[in-house]
Amino acid sequence: MLSAVALSKSYGGSLALKGLSFTARPGQVIGLLGPNGSGKSTTINMLTGLLHPTRGQVTWRGDSIHDDLPRYQSVLGYVPEEPRLYGYLTAPDYLALVGGLRDLSDRDVERRTDQYLELFGLSSDRYTPLASYSKGMRQKVLIAAALLHDPEVVILDEPCSGLDLGSTLILRSLVRTLAAQGKVIVYSSHVLDMVEKVCSDVLILHQGLVVAQDSVSRLRELSRAASLEEVFASLAVDADVERVGRALADVARH
Amino acid sequence: MAPRSREAERRQWRRLLRMSFGRLMDAALASREVAAEYFVIWSAALLLVPPLFYAVQRTSVYPWIRRRSLDALQTVALTDRLFFVVWSMLAAMLIASVLWDALFPDKTDQQILGVLPVGSRTVAAARLTASLAVALAFIIAIALPTAVLYGLAGSAHPSIGTIPEVFAGHLAATVLSGLFVFCALLLVRGLLLVALGPAAARKAAVLLQLVTVLLLVESFMFLPGIVPGLVRELRQGNGTGWPPAWFIAVYSWMAGPVIPGAASAARSAGTATLGAALLAVAAYLLPARASARRAIESRQENRSGPLLPSAVAVLGRLVLWRSTSRALFRFTVLTVVRNGRPLLVVATYLGLGLALAGLRLTSASVRGRPLPLDAPYDYLVSVPLVLAFSLSVGLRSAFTTPAELPANWTFRLTAAGTASCANATRAVLMTLGILPVSLGVLALGAWLWGWAAAAPVAAMHAASGLVLCEVLTLGCRAVPFACARRVDPTSLRVGAPLSLVGLHVFAFRLDDLQRMALGGSLGPWMYVAFALLAVAALRIYDGWRLRPRDLTFEVEEDVVIRQLGLSGTTG
Numbered sequence: 001m002l003s004a005v006a007l008s009k010s011y012g013g014s015l016a017l018k019g020l021s022f023t024a025r026p027g028q029v030i031g032l033l034g035p036n037g038s039g040k041s042t043t044i045n046m047l048t049g050l051l052h053p054t055r056g057q058v059t060w061r062g063d064s065i066h067d068d069l070p071r072y073q074s075v076l077g078y079v080p081e082e083p084r085l086y087g088y089l090t091a092p093d094y095l096a097l098v099g100g101l102r103d104l105s106d107r108d109v110e111r112r113t114d115q116y117l118e119l120f121g122l123s124s125d126r127y128t129p130l131a132s133y134s135k136g137m138r139q140k141v142l143i144a145a146a147l148l149h150d151p152e153v154v155i156l157d158e159p160c161s162g163l164d165l166g167s168t169l170i171l172r173s174l175v176r177t178l179a180a181q182g183k184v185i186v187y188s189s190h191v192l193d194m195v196e197k198v199c200s201d202v203l204i205l206h207q208g209l210v211v212a213q214d215s216v217s218r219l220r221e222l223s224r225a226a227s228l229e230e231v232f233a234s235l236a237v238d239a240d241v242e243r244v245g246r247a248l249a250d251v252a253r254h
Numbered sequence: 255m256a257p258r259s260r261e262a263e264r265r266q267w268r269r270l271l272r273m274s275f276g277r278l279m280d281a282a283l284a285s286r287e288v289a290a291e292y293f294v295i296w297s298a299a300l301l302l303v304p305p306l307f308y309a310v311q312r313t314s315v316y317p318w319i320r321r322r323s324l325d326a327l328q329t330v331a332l333t334d335r336l337f338f339v340v341w342s343m344l345a346a347m348l349i350a351s352v353l354w355d356a357l358f359p360d361k362t363d364q365q366i367l368g369v370l371p372v373g374s375r376t377v378a379a380a381r382l383t384a385s386l387a388v389a390l391a392f393i394i395a396i397a398l399p400t401a402v403l404y405g406l407a408g409s410a411h412p413s414i415g416t417i418p419e420v421f422a423g424h425l426a427a428t429v430l431s432g433l434f435v436f437c438a439l440l441l442v443r444g445l446l447l448v449a450l451g452p453a454a455a456r457k458a459a460v461l462l463q464l465v466t467v468l469l470l471v472e473s474f475m476f477l478p479g480i481v482p483g484l485v486r487e488l489r490q491g492n493g494t495g496w497p498p499a500w501f502i503a504v505y506s507w508m509a510g511p512v513i514p515g516a517a518s519a520a521r522s523a524g525t526a527t528l529g530a531a532l533l534a535v536a537a538y539l540l541p542a543r544a545s546a547r548r549a550i551e552s553r554q555e556n557r558s559g560p561l562l563p564s565a566v567a568v569l570g571r572l573v574l575w576r577s578t579s580r581a582l583f584r585f586t587v588l589t590v591v592r593n594g595r596p597l598l599v600v601a602t603y604l605g606l607g608l609a610l611a612g613l614r615l616t617s618a619s620v621r622g623r624p625l626p627l628d629a630p631y632d633y634l635v636s637v638p639l640v641l642a643f644s645l646s647v648g649l650r651s652a653f654t655t656p657a658e659l660p661a662n663w664t665f666r667l668t669a670a671g672t673a674s675c676a677n678a679t680r681a682v683l684m685t686l687g688i689l690p691v692s693l694g695v696l697a698l699g700a701w702l703w704g705w706a707a708a709a710p711v712a713a714m715h716a717a718s719g720l721v722l723c724e725v726l727t728l729g730c731r732a733v734p735f736a737c738a739r740r741v742d743p744t745s746l747r748v749g750a751p752l753s754l755v756g757l758h759v760f761a762f763r764l765d766d767l768q769r770m771a772l773g774g775s776l777g778p779w780m781y782v783a784f785a786l787l788a789v790a791a792l793r794i795y796d797g798w799r800l801r802p803r804d805l806t807f808e809v810e811e812d813v814v815i816r817q818l819g820l821s822g823t824t825g
Binding site: 048049050070073074076078080082084085086087088089092096097098099102103104105106129 | 567
């Protein structure tokens, strides 16, 4: 069980996140939504252990993750938003690096690497440096790296970024399968359609605060909204979107 | 073309020129995470300090030579000036090899600029102008201080010029020679790109960078020794056909002394420089459109095969037990080989090592007679120690330069600790820095002295290398290439003398010990045993006192400097 207990984070007096709490059980997919600057990335970084919270804590099976961070990170799989990879390495090199760092045997890493590359359609590019990969290809490598060691917790930050439609559908199926296998999944995305289809519960952040936290169906019911998009728009979007859209189109005409 | 379009093009060119300076700096720096001051300090030290030292040293030589004979004074003056000209040319070679990557469009450039209404030639012209401006600025920055100092020293007699004449001649000769080489190399690089394509041209560029760094270091050490012979030929009117002689002719034409054929050679200098510049511009601008198209289409050209990663993986399995250490070992070796920039650092140190080894051998020879090679004499024992020290320290220095720093999150999220990191770093140093030299000692020693004599020497060398690797990894807490680097002037001031002390002890004191050990049959094996004891003691001390548990990714402070209380900085 992964829990966030009253998580808060300040950067030099500026509050990025306040009082976030949730519990994710094995088999649950928690969606994390929010506009830019709402505190999503800060939350993700705290859940992965890359950032220390100013207040509150993240616990895994009742223990704070910072009590034994390497132990928690050994069961964590993470797909970051930006596909930052070592461009001069190839996909097998990178997966061998990650697998080795996670103490997997060379044989297991090689076998799983071959299978991931085959399933993601990257076998023909296995000797091409990652710098030459498209964004979607790099995203696939990152997903493979996150799952290589069969983690118990999977944190996905914009995993569909750069993926084509087919790969997005595969990812949706993957997330559902991982949940069925009893993994804890945190899924952060701007693609509301995807969140609606895969997540059991959703947290909506706005300006560092949690403005909604419930199952997707319950949120729609409470907001009397037909879709998650309408729920999100009513809670986390301040601007008059129609007016701003028109104004943007008119800027260069004057 | 309508005048308004030309004006718009000029404005675009000016905007792109400003952007190009930043791009050149990005290309010159090892990575964006390396601070600009680090590059400035490193390049200034490498390029300016040696000729400056040389100029200062000459201030005491000229008055003394002037009292001896005019002919000797003129010969010395020509010798010194030839040194400065050749140094300027080598410095320009290095500047060209560092900057030229930024001149040619890459895929990211084309994805941004390709969709804008900007001509490929406009972009190319802006980049070329920026690179010429940067190169000229560097060349003048190197030439000006030495022109001032040498102008004061090298005007000891009217026949070798007055202060203004020497100053002007020095500036003209060194700047023109540097510009000539820079433009000639741009031309070569442009022709390589057109003829061979981007991938092959890039590989050739890396090779040229390595050769340039080596030549630069060797020339500082050996040039003052071989130049007098060249000057003798020049004074007899021979040898005016090679480029340095053209620019010496410019110097002589402006400041003396007179050399036969100086006028026509000076004309050659002007023609060659102008010609190289014009041809470089043409070679760069004419295929600009095709180069831009190639950049966006390139994807499969730089595929790497399975051989290198497989070999590295096998090597990792041989030298390390744990998966985490092997993963770090593989990553470090692949970065050294594929990233390219670390090789430049290693080449610099290797160049110094080769120069010192050469000096060691030449100092051991008596009156130019060939050195005896029939036994492991001390000079033969110290040369591989010098080389191993240079390679290992060079590698260790290269490890502190970050490569694609934002990607280091890969290491932050894993359980790799400082022990694995230290083991991997030591293994790389041994594999790439020590063992190749030890094996060379074994092979060469077996050929010269037989296996029975060579084996103990090689074993002692390898054991010494083990100790060196332990010292170099004391307090190691950063994954190679994955840690941010902050320039610490204290580290630079303290690190260089410490390295010199280390070199003296490792290369020039251990060879005495090894020579003594070779006196008895058990001596070498006792030496090896003591070395292994030292390794064990250092390992225990490191684990107990020095090395923290957690890896750092922010700033790597030198643990030896911290332990010795020599750091002047906080944090």
